[in-house]
Amino acid sequence: MSLPNALLALLVVEPMTGYDLHKHFEASVGHVWHAPDSQIYPTLKRMEAEGLLEGEDIPWGPRGKKRQYHVTPAGREAFKSWMNTPLEYARTRDPAHLKAAYLEWAEPNAAREHLLAHIDHHSSLLSQWQQTMKEIEDGTSGMLARRLAHTPKEDQEKTRAYKRFTYEGLIAQAEAEIAWARRGLALVDKLNG
Numbered sequence: 001m002s003l004p005n006a007l008l009a010l011l012v013v014e015p016m017t018g019y020d021l022h023k024h025f026e027a028s029v030g031h032v033w034h035a036p037d038s039q040i041y042p043t044l045k046r047m048e049a050e051g052l053l054e055g056e057d058i059p060w061g062p063r064g065k066k067r068q069y070h071v072t073p074a075g076r077e078a079f080k081s082w083m084n085t086p087l088e089y090a091r092t093r094d095p096a097h098l099k100a101a102y103l104e105w106a107e108p109n110a111a112r113e114h115l116l117a118h119i120d121h122h123s124s125l126l127s128q129w130q131q132t133m134k135e136i137e138d139g140t141s142g143m144l145a146r147r148l149a150h151t152p153k154e155d156q157e158k159t160r161a162y163k164r165f166t167y168e169g170l171i172a173q174a175e176a177e178i179a180w181a182r183r184g185l186a187l188v189d190k191l192n193g
Helices: 003-011 018-027 037-049 073-083 095-100 108-138 142-149 153-191
Strands: 053-060 064-071
Touching: 003 018, 003 037, 003 064, 003 073, 018 037, 018 064, 018 142, 037 053, 037 064, 064 073, 095 108, 108 153, 142 153
Parallel strands: none
Antiparallel strands: 053 064
16 A cells, blocks of 8 residues: 555545544554655645645635645546556565564563564554444544545445445454463573473
8 A cells, every 4th residue: 555545545534634634544544555735735736736626725714725635537547447456566565573583582681672663553453453443333523424424325334344345454453462461471481480
């Protein structure tokens, strides 16, 4: 997935400014594709130059302006084409599992700290994704509500179902990583007395 596709995923819902995109990105698409705002703004300008987006200056504050972006028909077609193209998987870069493969070089306490940090990281993600799933289930997800407002009635349950499916997968990944790291802690203890 490229950053332009992640941005199009948000902009097909409604026009947004770069600031709005960054805010919504972190709360939705950012769960599966990380990008800092330093990448978002130049990408928006490039997408506008390529004809995927159309920008307009809108008033902001008493004398300021912000640029708001709308998806063009070409942008919708590009997003639809990406959605209908088989995914090309990137080669794995996983520093946590790479490090785990060589824990015999670490002091036992350092190995434990590595695994405990892994548990903390994935516990935090798990909590965040469970909260998002709850918002999807109880109808309090703001981004999903905006998406559903632009979705035909007959397709709304499909949209909800795919969002649930996505977060079920993220939750399962986090739970698996936590369980793996706990097994690693037990292994460190077993191998080091």
